[in-house]
Amino acid sequence: MQTVLVLISLMLHAAAFYFILLLFTRYSNVKNLEQEQRKLLEETEQVLTGYILEMKEENERLLKELTEGNNPHSTSGEEKRYAVEKEIPEIESDELPSHLEALADINDTIEISSSIPKKEKLLKDHVLELFNEGLTAEEIAKELGRGKTEIELILKFRQK
The missing domain is CATH 1.20.5 (Single alpha-helices involved in coiled-coils or other helix-helix interfaces)
Incomplete structure (x- = not known):
């Protein structure tokens, strides 16, 4: 043990x-x-x-x-x-300084337009016309002197 x-x-x-x-x-x-x-x-x-x-x-x-x-x-x-x-003067009121008072009367306007350049419209329309005639993307690219992927992208965006 x-x-x-x-x-x-x-x-x-x-x-x-x-x-x-x-x-x-x-x-x-x-x-x-x-x-x-x-x-x-x-x-x-x-x-x-x-x-x-x-x-x-x-x-x-x-x-x-x-x-x-x-x-x-x-x-x-x-x-x-x-x-x-020089110290920066503090503006105590909401009024503009005397040298900026003329700017208060100016009204800014912004126009928003969705104009597409004519060349782009023509290219897209021309691609679609050729595609509707039965040409392939490669044939359209050769005829227009553009890249095949560019033509394919235009066609894909138009299908959506």
């Missing part, structure tokens, strides 16, 4: 060591994955920091050019400084 208990104890110890080893390997895998994630996060932070610093330097350079008057789009340095320092 004692030998049976010793064998059961040994089997349980072996199973316990196996599970401990299995847990250790999984833990080391998770730890390695965590380290890789941390490295990726640090690299991402470095890239974003570099990008932000680059944008900041570019913005500072642009502001410096604007304040110094090196803007190629403007004619004089005085106008450039004025454009940078």
Whole structure:
């Protein structure tokens, strides 16, 4: 009886060591994955920091050019400084500014028409006439000097 208990104890110890080893390997895998994630996060932070610093330097350079008057789009340095320092006036009422009052009287109209160019109408009509005469799509394409697929598409759209 004692030998049976010793064998059961040994089997349980072996199973316990196996599970401990299995847990250790999984833990080391998770730890390695965590380290890789941390490295990726640090690299991402470095890239974003570099990008932000680059944008900041570019913005500072642009502001410096604007304040110094090196803007190629403007004619004089005085106008450039004025454009940078100028504040946008707030419109307190629904009225248009004095320089836009003439635009209030203009009425815009939009006409929507579905006119198809005559050439297209003629091509479609001509294709249909030839098709009604019994010609195939290839024969129509050769006669009109068009592609076979173009003629087939015209015929398919007309059938629907």
